[in-house]
Amino acid sequence: MTDFDVVVVGGGPGGSTAAGLVAADGHRVLLLEQEHLPRYRIGESLLPATVHGICALLGVRDEVERAGFVRKRGGMFRWGSDPEPWTFAFAASDRMAGPTSYAYQVERTRFDTILLRNASRLGADVREGHRVLGTLRDGGRITGVRYLDETGRERAATARFVVDASGHTSRLHHDVGGAREYARDFRNLALFGYFRGGARLPEPDAGNIVCAAFGDGWFWYIPLSASLTSVGAVVRRDAAARVQGDPETAFRGLIADCPLVRDFLHGVPRATEPPYDRLRVRKDYSYDRTSLCCPGMALVGDAACFIDPVFSSGVHLATYSALLAARSINSTLAGLVPEERCFAEFEARYRREFGLFRDFLRGFYRLEADQRSYYRHAGHVTGRDDRTAFLDLVGGVSSTDFDTLGEVLAEGAQLQMRGLLGEDAGAEPPMFPGGLVSTSDGRRWQVPDA
Numbered sequence: 001m002t003d004f005d006v007v008v009v010g011g012g013p014g015g016s017t018a019a020g021l022v023a024a025d026g027h028r029v030l031l032l033e034q035e036h037l038p039r040y041r042i043g044e045s046l047l048p049a050t051v052h053g054i055c056a057l058l059g060v061r062d063e064v065e066r067a068g069f070v071r072k073r074g075g076m077f078r079w080g081s082d083p084e085p086w087t088f089a090f091a092a093s094d095r096m097a098g099p100t101s102y103a104y105q106v107e108r109t110r111f112d113t114i115l116l117r118n119a120s121r122l123g124a125d126v127r128e129g130h131r132v133l134g135t136l137r138d139g140g141r142i143t144g145v146r147y148l149d150e151t152g153r154e155r156a157a158t159a160r161f162v163v164d165a166s167g168h169t170s171r172l173h174h175d176v177g178g179a180r181e182y183a184r185d186f187r188n189l190a191l192f193g194y195f196r197g198g199a200r201l202p203e204p205d206a207g208n209i210v211c212a213a214f215g216d217g218w219f220w221y222i223p224l225s226a227s228l229t230s231v232g233a234v235v236r237r238d239a240a241a242r243v244q245g246d247p248e249t250a251f252r253g254l255i256a257d258c259p260l261v262r263d264f265l266h267g268v269p270r271a272t273e274p275p276y277d278r279l280r281v282r283k284d285y286s287y288d289r290t291s292l293c294c295p296g297m298a299l300v301g302d303a304a305c306f307i308d309p310v311f312s313s314g315v316h317l318a319t320y321s322a323l324l325a326a327r328s329i330n331s332t333l334a335g336l337v338p339e340e341r342c343f344a345e346f347e348a349r350y351r352r353e354f355g356l357f358r359d360f361l362r363g364f365y366r367l368e369a370d371q372r373s374y375y376r377h378a379g380h381v382t383g384r385d386d387r388t389a390f391l392d393l394v395g396g397v398s399s400t401d402f403d404t405l406g407e408v409l410a411e412g413a414q415l416q417m418r419g420l421l422g423e424d425a426g427a428e429p430p431m432f433p434g435g436l437v438s439t440s441d442g443r444r445w446q447v448p449d450a
């Protein structure tokens, strides 16, 4: 008898989603988070699939709505060879039109806390201030974790499954085998900070993300509230020297090189209260893994992979992979589908979603191209018509075609529908020939009817 059915490592969006969805299915879940929430995280611009799909499945959509985060209806790009900025709106995609045509710009201190408290409400045993040191193993299977409790005492917890959701600093990801592979073409650095205010686009686009290219990279400009703006420079590796030395001087210099952001911030002071009072640097954040799971353990979110922030896909990929892991665990524990088949589905869907963003981003980084060619590239990657393909990709609800199956909705669109309609969303077709489909409540896999 194990102590728990599942141990989840990390209380970010990935961990809280996995823990909540497994606990809600009636299983014994322990979530260990090394910090105490609220705690700071970068990754503030969300996608509609997270807000209307995952948050609805978790039963937390209304609470997130009430939190009053800024509504993001799309984005503005000053990118490529177009001298003029261009805007996209989620509402222009038939997949997101109507009540799901927006996402939020969130302060992660608050958003992550809502999700973690919700995991606890759904029945997970959430312990903050508990740091996982390593896994326990029995032959080829991971059987639990070793951790330090709040008093600094080393302890162990056994479980049928471990979910590593401990983010980019994961100490456990090696234990599934394979290797982390850093993306050679996305070896950028990010230098970011916060401002007390700043210009806003006219309504209804005031909450949109702005991405503006400049000589050595590009900037994000994210309105987190009327008086708080997240601003980050993503600098190409060959210009990395610009980020060495005093970060304040470097940041000022980079902003001066990007007229759009410089003008938006004209005369606006930096934020001075924690956690927004300092500049931060991140590098080596774009990577994939050759293995995403092994018997007894799955990696989700940044513990597994992440790719460049330009399309705000991090929280989407973290919560989506957590949903896939939760379905696989719930189905195995319920004896519905063999474990191997569940995790093959987990890995195939996760790789497909990550691959869509990665492949599209490769073309998007060709800065000499224009809006029309970016749309064409999205069409090529997803197999849909160009404009819709772009919108669906950047909303996390993209789709693809398979020769024998006709059009198959990607998880994002299914998620949104399931979040909105619940069981009325009806049966979903398998994503891969011979693959599994979700149950009507979205929490487990089942073998599709022949």
Ligand code: FAD
Pocket: 009, 010, 011, 012, 013, 014, 015, 032, 033, 034, 035, 041, 042, 043, 044, 045, 046, 047, 130, 131, 132, 133, 165, 166, 167, 168, 169, 170, 171, 190, 232, 282, 285, 300, 301, 302, 303, 306, 309, 312, 313, 314, 315, 316, 318
């Ligand atoms: P995290 O949010 O990192 O959570 C992991 C948790 O695990 C943390 O709370 C940590 O304390 C805990 N933990 C770590 N180690 C242990 C341990 N040993 N024991 C117990 N707990 C542990 N994404 C977006 O969606 N939108 C954006 O606009 C965006 N912008 C970004 C900009 C930059 C520059 C970068 C680098 C990333 C950006 N991202 C963005 C990505 C986003 O930050 C991540 O993808 C997202 O936070 C991943 O969620 P997660 O749950 O996997 O991990």
